[in-house]
Amino acid sequence: NAGVTQTPKFQVLKTGQSMTLQCAQDMNHEYMSWYRQDPGMGLRLIHYSVGAGITDQGEVPNGYNVSRSTTEDFPLRLLSAAPSQTSVYFCASSLSTGGPGNTIYFGEGSWLTVV
Amino acid sequence: GENVEQHPSTLSVQEGDSAVIKCTYSDSASNYFPWYKQELGKRPQLIIDIRSNVGEKKDQRIAVTLNKTAKHFSLHITETQPEDSAVYFCAASIRTGGSYIPTFGRGTSLIVHP
Numbered sequence: 001n002a003g004v005t006q007t008p009k010f011q012v013l014k015t016g017q018s019m020t021l022q023c024a025q026d027m028n029h030e031y032m033s034w035y036r037q038d039p040g041m042g043l044r045l046i047h048y049s050v051g052a053g054i055t056d057q058g059e060v061p062n063g064y065n066v067s068r069s070t071t072e073d074f075p076l077r078l079l080s081a082a083p084s085q086t087s088v089y090f091c092a093s094s095l096s097t098g099g100p101g102n103t104i105y106f107g108e109g110s111w112l113t114v115v
Numbered sequence: 116g117e118n119v120e121q122h123p124s125t126l127s128v129q130e131g132d133s134a135v136i137k138c139t140y141s142d143s144a145s146n147y148f149p150w151y152k153q154e155l156g157k158r159p160q161l162i163i164d165i166r167s168n169v170g171e172k173k174d175q176r177i178a179v180t181l182n183k184t185a186k187h188f189s190l191h192i193t194e195t196q197p198e199d200s201a202v203y204f205c206a207a208s209i210r211t212g213g214s215y216i217p218t219f220g221r222g223t224s225l226i227v228h229p
Contacts, residue, residue, distance in 0.1 A: 035219075040124070042221035043159070043204060050214050058216075090158065097214045100147040100166045104206075104217055106158040 002026050006091040006107035013081040013114045021076040021110050023091035031094045031102070032074040036060065036087040037109075043090065049074055050097055081114045088112070118142065118209045121220025128195050129228050136223045138205035139187040145207040145215070148181060148188045153202045153222075162203075163190070195227045 006023045013019055025032065033048035045058030049068040063085060065077040074093075078085060091107040121138045128134050140148075149164035165172045165179045165188065172179050176195075181188040188207075192199055202222045208215035 033217075040221070042121075043219045045216070045218070048216060056212060094217070097208070097216055099208065099215060101164075102147065102217070103149070103161050103164075104151070104159075106160070108158055 004091055004093050004105050004107040006089075006110055008110060009108065010111045011113070013078070013112065015081060015083060015114060017081050019078050019081065021078075021089055021091070021112075023074045023076065023107060024072050025074075025093040025105070026072065027093065027095075027105070028071060029093035029105075030071070030096050032068065033058070033092050034064070034066065034074070034076045035090045035092065036085075037090060038087050046076065046089075078112075083114045086112060086114045117221075118218050119205060119207050119220045121205050121223060123223060124221065125224045125226070127226045127228065130195060130197060132195055134192045134195050134199070134225055134227075136190045136203055136205070136225070137187060138189070138207070138220050139185075140207040140209070140218075141186070142207065142209045142215075143183075143186060144210060145186075147208055148179070149206050149217075150179060150190050151204045151206065151219075153204065155201070159202075159204055192225075195225075197227050197229050200225055200227045 034046040035043040047066040049055045089110045094102040094104045118141045146167035151159035152162045153159040178191045205220040209218040
């Protein structure tokens with residue numbers, strides 16, 4: 001049981017490049033989400049999914065796309081990287097949405113730098 | 116305002132002192148309030164949670180209290196130790212579209228001085 005696995009851990013991109021952050025969980029969780037963490041800004045929700053085939057925008061969705069073709073996988077795509085997207089990205093999952101007992105499990109984080 | 120507000124943003128205490136972090140939330144239907152701890156360079160991890168039908172919950176040196184009427188909840192750490200130094204996040208489920216989505220406060224950086 002690996003939990004939430006996200007790759008890569010570190011990435012440097014040039015402005016305008018695209019890339020995909022991979023996220024997979026093996027806990028059969030329905031709810032998956034992506035956050036970005038910047039100093040002093042906490043965990044800001046980018047996109048989330050309440051089940052396979054269903055995705056929705058969070059607080060800061062611009063410049064990012066997601067898809068959820070399977071329960072296990074929830075990749076985050078940066079369409080055209082900008083320096084403002086330099087951040088630490090966390091993928092997370094929980095059994096369902098935010099009711100009692102729905103512990104959120106985070107991946108180890110992906111440090112992305114856009115130059 | 117924000118759906119979940121957290122204060123203070125930074126808290127500095129001496130080892131052995133108590134620390135209190137407070138959060139308020141906007142959705143009166145929220146029924147689950149977890150707290151996460153994030154050590155430097157690591158992922159956030161759950162340390163304690165409370166459900167809306169409970170006023171207080173303790174786990175050794177940490178406790179969480181909930182006031183549903185006032186829509187606020189707090190994390191209490193007693194006898195702080197240097198290893199308590201971390202960023203702490205509160206969360207509440209906020210109705211977004213057709214679902215209750217976990218929403219985090221901005222975080223509190225706790226520094227415990229030896």
